[in-house]
Amino acid sequence: MSDLLTRVRRGAGEKGPGGPASGRPGRTPRDLVTPGLWLLLGLVLMLLPFYLEAFWLRAGLFAMAAAIGAIGLNLLTGATGQLSLGHAFFLAIGAYGYCVFAGDPDAGVVGFGMPPLLAMVLAVLLAGAAGGIFSPIAGRLRGAYLGIATLALIFIGQHVLFNAHDLTGGYNGRSVPPLDILGFTFDNERVMVASVPFQAVEKLWYLGLILLVLGALFARGILRSRPGRAMNAIRDHRIAAGVMGVPVARYRGAVFIISSMYAGLAGVLLALIFQRTVPSYFGLILALEYLAMIVIGGLGTVGGAVLGAFFVTVIPQVLTRYSEALPLVSAPGTGGVAPGEVSRYLYGAAVVAAVLFLPGGLVRLPAVLRARRARRRAGTTDTGNMEVPS
């Protein structure tokens, strides 16, 4: 067992947490997943709104929004090694930016009444611009200094959200205008599709899927090409990267902006799901959750961010929903453990366990299992030629 772990660790070390970026055919699980599997997955995801009840769709949507945000954070923290505790701030900028740009000018809070699609784009750009404003500070700082400096963003953000009533609606937030693309509105108006009523969650599901796929493909493009290698070089050895000709400062600034834009997009999507922006949501806990996501899922990979986002957002929902049926979890006043507490134990422990026992996160789980199976069957150290367990 222990030598297995060291071997897996060594494997992870050779390729780096961004393993798939090596792109050798037949070596990583991702490359073994045939287009057929992707087709099936896409099909299932497309069909889910026809079967799943709104609760699960909403949980899925939260996870998709979180996944978009986590991809952005993974570019920054996972791939480039810049610790950010301020991701929630950029999510808030996206969410509130959208509300301000698209908001009704007569509703008592500032609103420009722009077409929602334009507002969405502008909100994402605004988040990017905010990242750009912060990036000179970010560019000067390293490691822990950057992490705690970004913590300041959270507190500044919370202060503004609570106090700038005209802009943010204060403590109770402001309502989110529904998205409208070419006359199709993502609101609660019931639209019958194949005799299934489509309301906001069903409609947004497809929007979320499209945004997530586009976001994931774009990030994967970055990670697998020249910029991605440069980012990993900066993470692994900043000075060496600079010596080799990577424009370190420019890359770090650019990644900060891109990461903020991902956060902004996630914020817009979250706002659309909530239908109301609530300032207390965009606090420190949210920022920590995003870090937990990328560590649990796998640092530096797109798949890791997505997996981690689903893990962290869906588990509390599942536990709360089935709290009555679970052992250990109990009603209040009986001295037992509440479902909310169980989910926190679980994801706190998952962060620790992922780093210690599964470096590379959940995305590496198939590889680890494969290695274990290979070892059990053949007793060899070759981990590359086995089928993917499905």
Place this chain on the structure above:
Amino acid sequence: MRKRSVPSAAVATATVLALALTACSSKAEDDNTGGGGNAGNGDAGDGESLATGPGVTDDTISLGALTDMTGPYATLGVSITQAQQLYVKEVNEEGGVCERDLELTTRDHGYDASQAISAYNELEPNVLAYTQFIGSPFVTAIKDQVDSTDHAVIVAQAWTASLLGSEYIHMVGSTYDVETINAIDFLVDEKGLSEGDSIGHVYFEGDYGENALEGARYAAEELGLTISEQQIKPTDEDMTAQVGTLAREGVSAIIVSAGPRQAASVAGVAAAAGLNVPIIGNNSAFAPQLLATDAAPALLNEFYIAAPTLPIGSEEEGPSTLAEAYLAEYPDATLDNGVVAGWNAARLVTDALRIACDNNDLTREGVAAAMQELNDYDNAFGIVHDFSDPANPSSLESFILTPDTDTPGGLVVEREAFVSELAESFPRE
């Protein structure tokens, strides 16, 4: 390139399959399923004409409770939830409502927006009404949805004026602005404050504190007082700087619209610094646990609480019966105002259900209409409520309470329920 064809193929296949398969989707609507709306199926066995809505079956009525047992309001949430579970248990032992048992489903959202909104929507198709919803931002978030499509009666445990104006969302008792006006009235009437005096107001950022501040500003303007505002955050626990400022400004009284710990720190620092002025807090500014701390002596001297009900330690029948039953059920629990709030809310919903049952309309609209009929509603906690006007709180009255170590719950009545004239004239948009 090879993969680029996948999404379009998926879309095409998915569309075809979707059309083919939804015939067996449970979500597909045909004539029988209501889909979370207001369909009165009328398939109840008893009373041929009883219309029923979501959450009502032949033998149960399901109610929802959205609480915070793991977040910042955990203390309140646990008390409210336990009181409501106790109430439901008692009602069921006495035969239930409308020949049905009540069933209370509780969801702990830990004061997290995504959890709260998910939990609301999860329970929404399956419950008739909500006896508890902690967290005014979340109630505000679903307000439009409730008003336009869901129509479920919700009794919220947040007494802020921003929640007024919906015929489905109710609060038991006065809002914080009115409560603060009454508190100032008490200071003027009984503590000798007069025109030109200054009052310090230590308040939380957020809607609780800010709503209380609106009331304080209004009353101060009408009475010729000035307010010295000190905003704090829930994480601030040391009130030395705030009280020091108020002392220098020579305030004649302090209002605390914050949590129990902040109120205790204000009282303690003021006493130690020789600032001997009356201190009055809103309903949420006291917890009986405080009387076991070092702040107790300061709290027992010139410290008051304005509250929308009798305290749990009152000898009146309502509170004393509840206190006894609650301690019998939960021997280790603390008696606090959350217990009263939870009990009152559950009782209010249940009484509305009874009226709706008599009206043969156990739908959500029926329950909302029944709430409107409760315009002279005495819940045995000292104040008569009127739920017929959504634009106004159910009552403008407040009790003034004061801490007492020998009473369960730690509070006794200082001044019986009253309404300040200013509270009646307080303008509401």
Place this chain on the structure above:
Amino acid sequence: MTTFLELLITGISLGSVYALIALGFVIIFKSTEVVNFAHASLLLAGGYFAVVSRDTLGFWLALLVGIAGAALLGMLLEFLIIRRYRGRDHSVLAIVTIGIDIVLITELARRIGPQIFSYRDPWGNTMMQLGPVSIPQTRVAAFVVAAALITVFLLAFRYTSWGVAMRAAAEDRGTAALMGVRLGWISASAWAVAGALAAVAALFLSIFPTTGLDRETGLIALKAFPAAIIGGLDSTTGALAGGLIVGVTQSLATGYQSELSFLGNGIGDLAPYLVMVVVLLIRPAGLFGTRELSRV
């Protein structure tokens, strides 16, 4: 002027408590290069161990239990988790401490529940008169204790073999190990010291003028982050200066909040972070931190 003096003194005494927390934070960073986000839970744990044993042991023994408990917890965390990490990226380890913090805080909050614990300390709520300024005796005690502890630590750091070993380890781990410094022992002891200091801070953060220890008390450790950064993460002197700066800034911003109202209400909590951002703009490694010489 009296106002200013009073706010300054309040700020200094509060700042000395922040300095205790920040010092622990810096010690951990120096010896293991870990930014310890689990500091809040160490603080809460120290306080919790002390208050639950208060009734049976009396104040002073209970305080010792709290200090020893937090120190032991710190060591355990180092031994069971931090030491097991094989990677090189220390920001990953920082995220691990976030995971630890979530688990510990949840467990402690569950145990504490709705209770507000009182230390029933010997100082009570008496005020002391310092010239024109009156200040709670507990604050004076906090300042004295913090100053004494910090002095002791700085001396130990300079003159004991433990201190020399720790400085050697901070300088160059590899060479230190070759010179016979037991790195494992050094990091474990650093975590223990940090836990102990946090437990002392917990005491002064939960007695008068604060009401008592409850589930939220740990959050105050967040104030130590800007303190440590302002001073410089690898500087013990910096922790002291940073703590005082944060305390004074916060006290002044709160006291003069009506003059600062154009920034929005409740600026007091935000002010330390604003100061931190300004300091970082001028000195990216904090006031006393080691500046990195490499430039590319």
